[in-house]
Amino acid sequence: MTFKGPVCSVIQGDAREVLPELARDGLAGQVKLAYLDPPYNTQRSHRFRGHYRDNRTKAEWAALIEDVLVGVRELLCENGSVWLQTNASELGTAQRQGDEVFGQDNFVGTITWEKTRRPSFSHAQLASTTDFLLIYGKCRAKLAAFTSGKTESGKRVPVAHRGNKRVEICFPPKAVRFGGPDGVYAAGDHSSPGIDAWLQEDVTMANGRNVTPLRLMLPSRYSPESVYEMIAKGGDFFIPRKPFRPSYIARGGAPKLISNLWSWRLDSEMETNEDGAKQQSKLFPSSPFPYAKxxxxxxxxxxxxxxxxxxxxxxxxxxxxxxxxxxQMGRRWLAIEENSDTIRDYVIPRLAGRVQAQPRPVVLADNLSSLP
Ligand SMILES: C[S@@+](CC[C@H](N)C(=O)[O-])C[C@H]1O[C@@H](n2cnc3c(N)ncnc32)[C@H](O)[C@@H]1O
Known part of the structure; x- marks a missing residue:
C-alpha cells in the first residue's frame, strides 16, 4: 500500500494522533529517518515564551515519548532509524522508553552534541553544554553505517596498534615503500615503547622498496588477510625508517564513519545553538523561535x-x-506540529521561499484520510 497523503506536507495535530492516521493512510514502513525534538521538559514556564508547553510531569513526558515512538516505529522502513534529541535531565527516561519500544538490541548509540560555544555558569552545580541524540534502528541489523563526507587522501594509518593481537604479516616484494637507506636489514627486534615488533627474516631494500619479502610480527590494527587484500587492490604501504612501522596510506574518497561526539571544536561545520539563534534572527527578526535547532x-x-x-x-x-x-537536500518530508500558530507564523513562511514545487498544503490530522 502506498501513502495516499501528500509528502512534503506540514500536518497540524498532536503527533500521538497523527502518526497512527499516517500509518492507516499507507505510510507504514516508508519512513527512512524520524527526527524527534520534543520539548525537553524544562519546567521553565507553563507555556514557554508563549510557544509551547514545557511543564509536564515526568510520567506525562515519558508517556508522550513512548506514544510517539510507538507511532514512529510503525512508519519506519526496515532500514530506517529514529533520532531522539534530549538534554541530560530526561536522557534516562528517553532511553528507557526507547528500549521499551524498539528493544535494546535496536539501540544504535547516543551522540553527544556540544550545543553551545558560550556555556552559562548560572546553574547551581554544573554548566550544561551538551545535548544527546539517542538513535534506534527499526531493525539494527539492517541499518547501514552512518557516514558523513569522504575520507581524505594521503592520510597515514599505522598498521601497528598498541594492545591489539600480535600477528605475522608478510609483505611481498615491492609491496612497501621505504624512506630509509637501501641495504640489507637483519632480522631482529623492532620494538618501541608499547609496540612489541620483530622482523622475522632479513630483508633487502633497494630503490626505496623491499625487494625481498618483509615479514613482520607486530600488534596489528588489520588482520594479515585484510592487509593482503589491500595490497592486491594496489594499497600503498610506507615505512619511513627503522624501527619498521608500516603505515597504510589511505587513497581517500571512501565514506567516512561518524563518531558519537559532535563538537564545533573538532569539526568546523558543526553548528551550535548560537548558530540556530542567528539563523532565526535572520528569518524572523521580530520574534525568533526559541531554541530552534x-x-x-x-x-x-x-x-x-x-x-x-x-x-x-x-x-x-x-x-x-x-x-x-x-x-534543500532533496529528501521528501512530513512535519507534524500541534500548534497552528507556530505553523502559520514559522513553518509556512520559512518553507515558502525554499520549496521547489507547489506550495505544500497544511493538512489537518482529521482530514488526512479524506485526501485524494
Ligand atoms: C523544541 S520545539 C522543536 C523545535 C524544532 N526542532 C526547531 O528547530 O524549530 C518542540 C515543538 O514540539 C511541538 N509539540 C509539543 N508536543 C507536541 C505533540 N504532542 N505533537 C506535535 N507537536 C508537539 C511544540 O509545539 C514545539 O513547537
Missing part, C-alpha cells in the same frame, strides 16, 4: 541517516528546521 545539525543528521528521495519525518516541527533542510 541549527540547520547544520539537521544537515548532518539527514546526511547520515537518509538518501535523496527518502522520506524524513519530524514529529515536533517547531519552526520547521527539519523540513527546510530536508527540502
Amino acid at each position: 541549527p540547520e547544520g545539525l539537521l544537515r548532518r543528521i539527514i546526511e547520515c541517516a537518509s538518501e535523496p528521495g527518502d522520506i524524513v519525518l519530524d514529529c515536533f516541527a517547531g519552526s520547521g528546521t527539519t523540513p527546510a533542510v530536508a527540502e
Whole structure:
C-alpha cells in the first residue's frame, strides 16, 4: 500500500494522533529517518515564551515519548532509524522508553552534541553544554553505517596498534615503500615503547622498496588477510625508517564513519545553538523561535541517516528546521506540529521561499484520510 497523503506536507495535530492516521493512510514502513525534538521538559514556564508547553510531569513526558515512538516505529522502513534529541535531565527516561519500544538490541548509540560555544555558569552545580541524540534502528541489523563526507587522501594509518593481537604479516616484494637507506636489514627486534615488533627474516631494500619479502610480527590494527587484500587492490604501504612501522596510506574518497561526539571544536561545520539563534534572527527578526535547532545539525543528521528521495519525518516541527533542510537536500518530508500558530507564523513562511514545487498544503490530522 502506498501513502495516499501528500509528502512534503506540514500536518497540524498532536503527533500521538497523527502518526497512527499516517500509518492507516499507507505510510507504514516508508519512513527512512524520524527526527524527534520534543520539548525537553524544562519546567521553565507553563507555556514557554508563549510557544509551547514545557511543564509536564515526568510520567506525562515519558508517556508522550513512548506514544510517539510507538507511532514512529510503525512508519519506519526496515532500514530506517529514529533520532531522539534530549538534554541530560530526561536522557534516562528517553532511553528507557526507547528500549521499551524498539528493544535494546535496536539501540544504535547516543551522540553527544556540544550545543553551545558560550556555556552559562548560572546553574547551581554544573554548566550544561551538551545535548544527546539517542538513535534506534527499526531493525539494527539492517541499518547501514552512518557516514558523513569522504575520507581524505594521503592520510597515514599505522598498521601497528598498541594492545591489539600480535600477528605475522608478510609483505611481498615491492609491496612497501621505504624512506630509509637501501641495504640489507637483519632480522631482529623492532620494538618501541608499547609496540612489541620483530622482523622475522632479513630483508633487502633497494630503490626505496623491499625487494625481498618483509615479514613482520607486530600488534596489528588489520588482520594479515585484510592487509593482503589491500595490497592486491594496489594499497600503498610506507615505512619511513627503522624501527619498521608500516603505515597504510589511505587513497581517500571512501565514506567516512561518524563518531558519537559532535563538537564545533573538532569539526568546523558543526553548528551550535548560537548558530540556530542567528539563523532565526535572520528569518524572523521580530520574534525568533526559541531554541530552534541549527540547520547544520539537521544537515548532518539527514546526511547520515537518509538518501535523496527518502522520506524524513519530524514529529515536533517547531519552526520547521527539519523540513527546510530536508527540502534543500532533496529528501521528501512530513512535519507534524500541534500548534497552528507556530505553523502559520514559522513553518509556512520559512518553507515558502525554499520549496521547489507547489506550495505544500497544511493538512489537518482529521482530514488526512479524506485526501485524494
Ligand atoms: C523544541 S520545539 C522543536 C523545535 C524544532 N526542532 C526547531 O528547530 O524549530 C518542540 C515543538 O514540539 C511541538 N509539540 C509539543 N508536543 C507536541 C505533540 N504532542 N505533537 C506535535 N507537536 C508537539 C511544540 O509545539 C514545539 O513547537
